[in-house]
Amino acid sequence: MTRIKLSWLLTIFLCFSVAMTAFGLPVCSAKEKQTIRIGALLPLSGEWSEHGTSAQKALTTGLDQVNHYLADSGLKFELDIRNTAGNPQEALRQMDSLAGQGIQLVIGPMSSEEANAVNDFASGHSMLLLSPSATVTELAKKDNFFRVIPNDSKQAEGLMKTMTTEKFPRFIVVYRDDAFGRGFCEQLQKAAVNCGNIMAGSIALPAASGDFAATVEKLTTLAAGEDRGQTAVMLIGSAQDAAEMIRHIEPNNPLASMKWFACADIATSKELLADKKVAAFAAGVQMEGIATGYQGIALDVMPYINYTLNGAAEVSPYALPAWDSLWLLAETCRRSPQADIESLKKELTATAGQYRNSFGLINVMDENGDTSSARFLRYQLYAEGEGSYVWRCRGHYVNPVISPPIIQTLEPKIKKESGEIRIGALLSLRGSTGEIGRQVQAVLQEAAACFNQYAAASGSGLTVKLQIEDTAGDQQTAAVASKKLLAEGVKNIIGPISSAELAAVAPLMNATEATCISPTATATSLCQNDHIYRLVMNDKYQGKALAALMKQDAVTQVIVLYRDDVYGSNLSEAFRTAYDGKVIPISYKKDARNFDGILKQAEQLVEKTGTDHTAVLLVAYDEAAKLLRFPTGSHLNRVRWYGTDSTALNSALANDRQAAETAARVQFTALTYSAYGNYFDPLYQVMNYRVSNAIAHPLHESSLSAFDALWMIGCAYLDKGILADRDTVNRFIQNSVFRGVSGLVAMDENGDRKIGYYRIYRLDADKGKYRWLNTGLYSLDYAKKGVVEMVR
Structure with a gap:
């Protein structure tokens, strides 16, 4: 079996690497930098260039994100992008050239015709293809071809359900006479039977000749005997096909009074908007389709992905699955950098089953390497003013596979003010x-x-202006700062960070017309039906998670050292309530500087009660580093130590050598809120990359909630207008189900996040340094409620 060929940056090791590869042995150490070359077959010219250039932009922009993530693994990706011009023979020629360069991992091709042309070559040369857009069902085979997008059966199903929702039980289909069009037409027929719809006729549009006049004549004849209120036209082909066909329809043709539907290659295309006559016709027939787009759906993370890709998805929706392809290969190679192709295929499928894609779905692949889940947005072309046209989102079609499909009609509106x-x-x-x-x-x-x-791209003149006040972690300072903001007319506040500060400002927030969202405050005493929202789960759940973890570790007695403030006392009590064993609490003042007394008290308790099945739970902030500086001879070294979300991933602790040594010795294990759980979502890595110039260490996942807090406030005003009062904004926030950067945001009756995860981390020694190692997970989502899973 052939291994993935690597271009070593350290060329002195080249001969050694080749020799070791021949014996099937690992050829790199953790410190050696290795480059994996990724090919890409994209139509940068020709009929499909709109999709190819957008995919190219997504890949080249995403490459820096991916390499930032892979750096710690000693890996680096390089892209070799080839222009296929949408031509199957050219795709095969470029595929042969990539093989000659030793490249075995290829993103693309984008069209189904090209994929058919290169598929056998890929299998015969131990190359893996990962397509972001080739969708024909005949490609569904157990071979080397994989897809990060569902095949045409899912899109056909979505179109039929959309037609049913719009009360059109019959349709005439015009399809491009190639592998894509013929296959899609077959899937439409199957989906129509399943949905109770009727295909009243079909017309093949020759792909080579493009005899549009004859096609229009046939369509007009077929439509003449149909009830225009019951029968729609379904158009399957490229955006160029659609535009050219419309140009051949006279204004008085009865086709102009029928409802039209279209496939994803047409829906959202700028091709139809470029010609005003074409756009006017499409708007007049209320042309509607489903596509893998993002435009018009504000309460979602897709606009942010597009932002990080410099607007690539504005050209074509296939920029998003192209980006997913790159990230999925990156995570697959990180997990198995030395795998041969057959092993890598298995790893790709396994990784996909834990990968949350840009559409918010787990990218589970079936036995043929096709993505099973599907999420499409419904788009319709509208006239906006004199001679202006736009594709506007009308809702969703989601098939998560694990539950029945959902079709939803929305009319998102953005205030033009x-x-x-x-x-x-x-x-x-x-x-x-x-x-x-x-x-x-x-x-x-x-x-x-x-x-x-x-907002600007959506036609709104609204802008967000941030005003940041430093509270220095002090309750009184936080109260003064909040009064200042309110006095200056600020009605939307994000923060404070700590529970103690939030408790100090809560009365003022509730007594005024302010909306307040804290991204990180977790104290249980703040669970009230008021005007304050928290985008993190409260500590009732953290207490349960800690109790479940210690039960699994066979701990029966816990000494709790906690900071005597709202956060510390509330979490200590939440743990005591959830834990079945004996709890001995010891508090210290929040402004304490010397911890000798409290450590001596804890040591005496350990001596008295014994070390068997005893542990220490530390509820602290940065002072945790001082609390973990006890000498090696102390009895405190003989028991296991645990921490909370305030100490997990704490760099002050990891960078304090004496404290870190102690923490590693006592297997210091802490948990913290996680947005993603066991799923790999590249958004966390992308955000780390984007803020790496400002922040030198990995972000706490809970900090991502701040992004969603600002986005929800902003979207409330986009939807309700700049003059919206507090109650209107609060209702929008409370009732919105939002897939944000921090995962799914859904509130309980008190305005607190109600689903999520806690990652479990342990501070370990690693070649003279100390790093936080993810060792497990506590899940509290719709699938798993209160489950601890350890990976190390």
Whole structure:
């Protein structure tokens, strides 16, 4: 079996690498940098160039994101992008050239005709193809061809259900006479039978000759005997096909009074908007289709993905699955950098089953390597003013596979008005919670820039302006800062970071016309039916997670050292309530500087009660580093130590050598809120890449909630207008189900996040340094409620 060929950056090891590869042995160490070359077959010219150039932009922009992520694994991707011009023979020629360069992993081809042409070559030369857009069902085979997009059966099903929703039980299909068009027509026929629809006729449009006049004549004849209120036209082909066919329809043709539907290659295409006559006809027939797009759906993370790709998805929706293809290959290679092709195919399928794609679905692949789940947006072409036309989102069609398909009709509206949305941020940029505060600041600045660009592109003149106040982690300072913001007319506030600060400002927030969203405050005493929202699960769930973890570790007695503030006391109590064993609490003042007394008290308890099945739970902020500086001879070294979301991933602890040594010795294990659980979502890595100049260490996943807080506030004003009052904004936030950067945002009756995960981390020694190692997960989602799963 042939291994993936690697271009070593350290060329001195080339001969050694080849020799070791011949014996099937690993050829790299963790420190050696290796480059994996990825081919891409894209139609950068010709009929499908709109899709090819957008995919190229997504891949080249995404490459820096991917390489930032792969750096710690000693890997680097390089792209070799080839122009196929949408021609199957040229695709095969370029495929042969890539094989000659030793490239075995290829993104593409994009069209089904090209995929058919190169598929056998790929299997015969141990090459793996991962297509972002080739969808014909005849490609569904157990071979080397994989897809990050569902095949045409899912799109046909979605179109039929959309037609049913719009009350059109009959349709006439015009399809491009190639592998794509013929296959799609067959799938439409099957889907029609399943949905109770009737295909009243079909017309093949010759792909080579493009005899549009004859096609229009046949369609007119077929439609003449149909009830225009019951029968629709279904158009399957390219955007160029659609535009040219429309040009051959006279204004008084009865076809202009029928409802038209179209496939994903036509829906959202700019080709139809470029010709005003074509656009006017399409708007007049209310042309509607489903596509893998993002335009017009504000309460979703897709606008942010497009923002990070410099607008690639504005040209073609296939930019998004192209980006997914790159990330899926990156994570597959990271997991198995030395795998041969057959092993890599298995790893790709396994990785896809844990990969959350840009459409928010788990990218599960079937036995043929096709993505099973599907999410399409419904688009219709509208006239907007004199001579202006736009594709507007009308809803969703989602088939998650694990549950019945959902079709939803929405009419998202964006107020065409100008104004400034002032958002205050109460952040502790100094003090014991300064690390998380600085992270939230960087995330908010990224969110504001993204939102302002999105609003402008959507035709709105609304802009977000951030006003950040440093609370230094102090309750009184937070209260003063909140009064200042309110006095200056700021009605939307994100923060504070800590529960103690939020408790201090809550009365003021509830007594005024302000909307307040904290991204990280978790204290259970703040679970109230008020005007404050929290985009993180409250500590009732963290207490349960800690209790479940310690039960699994056979701990029966816990000494709790906790910070005597709202956060510390609430979490200590939440743990005591959830835990079945004995709990011995010891508190310390939140402004304490010397911890000798409390450590001595804890040590005496360990000596008295014994070390068997005893553990220490530390509820602290950055002072955790001082609390873990006890000497090696202390009895505290003989028991296991645990921490909470305030210490997990804490860089102050990891960078304090004495404290880190102690933490590694006592297997210090802490958990923290996770947006993604066991699923790999590249958004976290992308955000780390985007803010890496401002933040030197990995982000806490909870900090990502700040992005969603700003986005929800902004979208409320986009939807309701700049003059929306607090109650209107709050209702929008409370009732919105939002797939954000921090995962699915759904609120409970108190305005707190109700589903999510806790990652379990342990601080370990690693070649003279200390790093946080993810060792497990506690899940609290719709599938798993209160489940601990350890991976190490």
